[in-house]
Amino acid sequence: MTSVLAETAGAVGPAGPAGPAGPGATLDSSAATAPGRAGTRRRADRREAILGTAFMVFAREGYAQATLDMIAAEARVAKHTIYNHFGDKQALLRAAIAAESDKALAKNLAAVDGLRDLDGDVRVLLEDVGYRLIGCFCDERGWALRRLLYAEINQFPDLLDIIQGRAASPVTEALADRLARLALAGRLRLTDPAAAAEQLAALLTGSLEARARFGTRAVPDDEKRAVARAAVDTFLHAFGAPSPTDA
Amino acid sequence: MTSVLAETAGAVGPAGPAGPAGPGATLDSSAATAPGRAGTRRRADRREAILGTAFMVFAREGYAQATLDMIAAEARVAKHTIYNHFGDKQALLRAAIAAESDKALAKNLAAVDGLRDLDGDVRVLLEDVGYRLIGCFCDERGWALRRLLYAEINQFPDLLDIIQGRAASPVTEALADRLARLALAGRLRLTDPAAAAEQLAALLTGSLEARARFGTRAVPDDEKRAVARAAVDTFLHAFGAPSPTDA
DNA sequence: GCTATAGTGCACTGGTCAGTGCAGAACTGT
DNA sequence: ACAGTTCTGCACTGACCAGTGCACTATAGC
Known part of the structure; x- marks a missing residue:
């Protein structure tokens, strides 16, 4: 049990057009450690955003149908960043x-x-x-x-x-x-x-x-x-x- | 679709790649009933073979990964025949x-x-x-x-x-x-x-x-x-x- | 036999997508 | 300000696949 209890509350939301009952949780979590300017998240923040978004997209579309372009767009991240963090789709x-x-x-x-x-x-x-x-x-x-x-x-x-x-x-x-x-x-x-x-x-x-x-x-x-x-x-x-x- | 009990067990399923399915008598139940029109036995048999194989392939590979070429090959049937029977992959x-x-x-x-x-x-x-x-x-x-x-x-x-x-x-x-x-x-x-x-x-x-x-x-x-x-x-x-x- | 229906084999189109390469922008600590 | 790392946008390749067209064969009913 290393970081089981360390995770923060839902910082990620799909904000997609097909959201069934999604609360107004957009991706602008911000305000965590970053100053006023948006887009100044650190590497760990990005990693977590990617993970959360990827999970939602995978679950919504299925692994094969989910594209990395989708995940990247929804996580507000470049596709390269995902490969940089995780290597490939399976990982x-x-x-x-x-x-x-x-x-x-x-x-x-x-x-x-x-x-x-x-x-x-x-x-x-x-x-x-x-x-x-x-x-x-x-x-x-x-x-x-x-x-x-x-x-x-x-x-x-x-x-x-x-x-x-x-x-x-x-x-x-x-x-x-x-x-x-x-x-x-x-x-x-x-x-x-x-x-x-x-x-x-x-x-x-x-x-x-x-x-x-x-x-x-x-x-x-x-x-x-x-x-x-x-x-x-x-x-x-x-x-x-x-x-x-x-x- | 009220014929729930009409479908008896074990009518479908060329299990292995070297299945016994031949061109002539594949799954012939040889029922001389011929309700309505005679001669549609062959077509119905093929339809059922496709359905059973398709289910197994879909379940094994997932819908997106399963290809109609796979299903056609495993059901010993031409891809066209599948389209002829069901229209498209979703159907x-x-x-x-x-x-x-x-x-x-x-x-x-x-x-x-x-x-x-x-x-x-x-x-x-x-x-x-x-x-x-x-x-x-x-x-x-x-x-x-x-x-x-x-x-x-x-x-x-x-x-x-x-x-x-x-x-x-x-x-x-x-x-x-x-x-x-x-x-x-x-x-x-x-x-x-x-x-x-x-x-x-x-x-x-x-x-x-x-x-x-x-x-x-x-x-x-x-x-x-x-x-x-x-x-x-x-x-x-x-x-x-x-x-x-x-x- | 003849004809219509059903099935086969092959080649092809058009679209999608994982993964890469590159050049430049943005942020990091010092 | 500077150097190093990380992120971004775009374009591209190579592979895979749904669905179609065509020429041909097999079967069943007359």
């Missing part, structure tokens, strides 16, 4: 996916960390974490990452190694850790925390593919809450400790 | 996905139909159906279909309409129907069959994406059985009727 794809996976993992782990305090109603606790995990899963960039992985895993099998340790597995493990603590505190009844975490994750995200139509539909907030509630309800039927307030 | 993709979705749906519905007889232990019944559904999900062509949908849903949003009614939804509905029958017979305790079916499906398939590494790893049979068992176990904790043999 750019790998770097973009690695960077985005790091961000996604950080978001997911932050959500699971909501289970850190062991006080309060377990049901409320789990529903809250579940809702936040669903939020990560339904994020536009979350869908984009998953779409890109599905699409290119055949052409680039080494993407598996790249996301190894950055994907769902560490999240499930962290969740299992938290569930184990809850069980130790007598608030859950389970013998295999990993299996329980896997099933909770499945209950939370399993129906989202259909609900979100493969990421083309934004799942409304109350629907996310309902899914989280139903998932936790079923989960507690199986793993809840028989407490006084148990139904 | 071929749509037709291939529609045909494959029909087959996948038929397989899934057949699996759910295992719940038709209401006798026997509910746990055994559900585990069996679950195992078969997992088998459909982990099928090579199942992964290929999902991969292709994820990959191209942005370029061809109308694919959603094409798989509408051929995808997971009808399967979940059929499963809900069966669960409702079981509940009515007092063998399950549930108020919302659709929600219960959705959760059962989620428990069954939710962990498979990670286990199968996005379809690049074959999940061994005992692992499938274990997932089905765990899923049904949790499901019955939430929705099982308090029967004499209930734990």
Whole structure:
């Protein structure tokens, strides 16, 4: 875990004509370290802008359809600069996916960390974490990452190694850790925390593919809450400790 | 396109480069039915061969990378014939996905139909159906279909309409129907069959994406059985009727 | 046999795009 | 101000590919 938590907030936006629900985030992030004049970004800033833009373009167009001219134009960068930084198109794809996976993992782990305090109603606790995990899963960039992985895993099998340790597995493990603590505190009844975490994750995200139509539909907030509630309800039927307030 | 169940298995697919496809009797089902006009058997056979091959090539290479020369060569057919049947590359993709979705749906519905007889232990019944559904999900062509949908849903949003009614939804509905029958017979305790079916499906398939590494790893049979068992176990904790043999 | 339909093989057009070369502009630290 | 690095704009090559045109062959129905 080197720079997982070091990334800054979304400094990159497509600003394309086909933006579905893009907020007004243009590329003029500026104001980071540069003085008033635009276009005085340092090398690292450019690199990050290229990575973010490349990821969005790759996800939107697909690897083969995405052109480096597109990415360069959208990142407000010369095509040469991309080659200067990454060498070729394939390396750019790998770097973009690695960077985005790091961000996604950080978001997911932050959500699971909501289970850190062991006080309060377990049901409320789990529903809250579940809702936040669903939020990560339904994020536009979350869908984009998953779409890109599905699409290119055949052409680039080494993407598996790249996301190894950055994907769902560490999240499930962290969740299992938290569930184990809850069980130790007598608030859950389970013998295999990993299996329980896997099933909770499945209950939370399993129906989202259909609900979100493969990421083309934004799942409304109350629907996310309902899914989280139903998932936790079923989960507690199986793993809840028989407490006084148990139904 | 209501002939979902009319397409039986294994009608398509010259697997290797040295396939047995000859000029004369390629995939001759030799049905003497001849509905409407006779003599169109040959054309229909070629059409189906093209569809099956095109689906595999699209899934393997991705839409943009797949070339019609590739498909034509692998289907043992002239490129012109493809254009003659489908017009252009996009139409071929749509037709291939529609045909494959029909087959996948038929397989899934057949699996759910295992719940038709209401006798026997509910746990055994559900585990069996679950195992078969997992088998459909982990099928090579199942992964290929999902991969292709994820990959191209942005370029061809109308694919959603094409798989509408051929995808997971009808399967979940059929499963809900069966669960409702079981509940009515007092063998399950549930108020919302659709929600219960959705959760059962989620428990069954939710962990498979990670286990199968996005379809690049074959999940061994005992692992499938274990997932089905765990899923049904949790499901019955939430929705099982308090029967004499209930734990 | 004859004819229409369907399929084949080849060559070709027009467009796209990864990657490169070059010359000059802009920014870096000193 | 200066030297070195980085970025930019433009033009270009070489390769690949969807889709077409044409001459020809194979099949099925009469």
